[in-house]
Amino acid sequence: MNASLTLTTHAAISEIPADTWDGLAGDHPFTSHRFLDALEQSGSVGPGSGWQALHLTVERDGRIVGAAPLYAKSHSQGEYIFDHAWAQAYLRAGGRYYPKLQCAVPFTPVTGPRLLSPDPAVRQALLSGMAQVAERAGCSGAHVTFCTAEEAELGEEAGFLPRVTQQFHWLNRDYDSFDAFLAELSSRKRKAIRKERQRAQGFGGTIRQLTGDDLRPGHWDAFWEFYQDTGNRKWGQPYLTRQFFDLVQETMRDDVLLVLAERDGQPIAGALNFIGPDALYGRYWGCVEDHAFLHFELCYHQAIDYAIARGLSRVEAGAQGEHKLARGYLPVEIHSLHWLREEGFLRAVADYLEQEREAMGEEIEMLADWGPFRKDG
Structure with missing residues (x-):
């Protein structure tokens, strides 16, 4: 020293x-x-x-x-x-x-x-x-x-x-829409993603993007249930405690994007992202109902939508997962x-x-x- x-x-x-x-x-x-x-x-x-x-x-x-x-x-x-x-x-x-x-x-x-x-x-x-x-x-x-x-x-x-x-990251090449991004893909991949999004969005409910003051304690109660399910299956027990999400709500809600799928007014799946000055960081996902392609929609496609709308340069979707490659996330x-x-x-x-x-x-x-x-x- x-x-x-x-x-x-x-x-x-x-x-x-x-x-x-x-x-x-x-x-x-x-x-x-x-x-x-x-x-x-x-x-x-x-x-x-x-x-x-x-x-x-x-x-x-x-x-x-x-x-x-x-x-x-x-x-x-x-x-x-x-x-x-x-x-x-x-x-x-x-x-x-x-x-x-x-x-x-x-x-x-x-x-x-x-x-x-x-x-x-x-x-x-x-x-x-x-x-x-x-x-x-x-x-x-x-x-x-x-x-x-x-x-x-x-x-x-x-x-x-x-x-x-x-890792696999999605890079924003100054796209003005999701369709502009799709236009750079091969025809087969473009059609596959469009079909995938249509199937996912037809699960029988609505998808909402929540950040800042739009986030409420009930949203975190629902996401905690999702997170526990995923944590128990992937790690044996969740790493984060329930209080962590309360503190995020208190001190970081403007840094958070929570993408929720709701059916009959009840949250059934969600993806938690953190917002950086130039990137969106996907962190946690979970659900209480299984629907075709909903995971990909909430975690990857909705993240791209948000990044394009906010002019962010990239989406980092977390560790592992070569399935991200087909959805435009490159190594x-x-x-x-x-x-x-x-x-x-x-x-x-x-x-x-x-x-x-x-x-x-x-x-x-x-x-x-x-x-x-x-x-x-």
């Missing part, structure tokens, strides 16, 4: 002034103080969750000039860039993989700033600080997930291993950084990641070529 910089760890985001944190984080919804605080105040992270806050700040002359959302982890759940195989290999070699440090936004597979400072020297200090904290706490390593490409390059210079994975690179305390294991992972990056590049190129867009476009 530079002699003029002081590193401090914090057991709660509330220990750091919101205006100071947000002044460094910018206007990204998931790295905002209010989002991270909602996770902590609701008990979604903290004791018993496997995510213990250990946020980093860097001070210069008594003033916070850098920060990073950091957690001590006792498992690898809720991260979406998976290291389960590394943990198993570490255990087989006689090591203890957990605890580890995770610089991330819990349960949120969305790229955004992780090293919160405009100063490259401070961002370097945050990275070296994570390694120091890991050493002193006896952690196996430190991981920075869903970081920006610029941060990935900076981390590699600092001795972290870069990793490339992928993009996702970056992460990894530092491991044990040098032999670090070298083994470095060899693996080099091979993985080459394979991932080939896969992204192949998937993009299989996309639904006209080849003459």
Whole structure:
């Protein structure tokens, strides 16, 4: 650590002034103080969750000039860039993989700033600080997930291993309507999506887009039921508590788009999105009734409608899902950084990641070529 910089760890985001944190984080919804605080105040992270806050700040002359959302982890759940195989290999070699440090936004597979400072020297200090904290706490390593490409390059210079994975994003090419987007697809794909939307919208009810003051407690009661069903099936139990959604309503309702399907006046399905300055981020979906293609309509097509109407540059629809490709969501690179305390294991992972990056590049190129867009476009 530079002699003029002081590193401090914090057991709660509330220990750091919101205006100071947000002044460094910018206007990204998931790295905002209010989002991270909602996770902590609701008990979604903290004791018993496997995510213990250990946020980093860097001070210069008594003033916070850098920060990073950091957690001590006792498992690898809720991260979406998976290291389960590394943990198993570490255990087989006689090591203890957990605890580890995770610089991330819990349960949120969305790229955004992780090293919160405009100063490259401070961002370097945050990275070296994570390694120091890991050493002193006896952690196996430190991981920075869903970081920006610029941060990935900076981390590699600092001795972290870069990793490339992928997601599917929809990109707005200055479309003035959904039909303008469809016009760039092959005829077969265009017809398939139109038919799919017609089937979905004919489920026997209405679809509404709600944000800001249009959101009411009853909407969150319904969505909580949807979220519980999806969480129980996908993760064994939901990551977020009911109180989290109440806090989002209180502090972030203008940052939220809730797409609800209602039949006979009752919500039967919903998709929750967060609104960024230039993107829409799809996060959670659930239902209490099954209807053909309704999932695709609420999660993907309605999101595109909203992005076009608001002039947003892209829709990020969350982790995984090659089914998104046929609906105009194309593969993009996702970056992460990894530092491991044990040098032999670090070298083994470095060899693996080099091979993985080459394979991932080939896969992204192949998937993009299989996309639904006209080849003459």
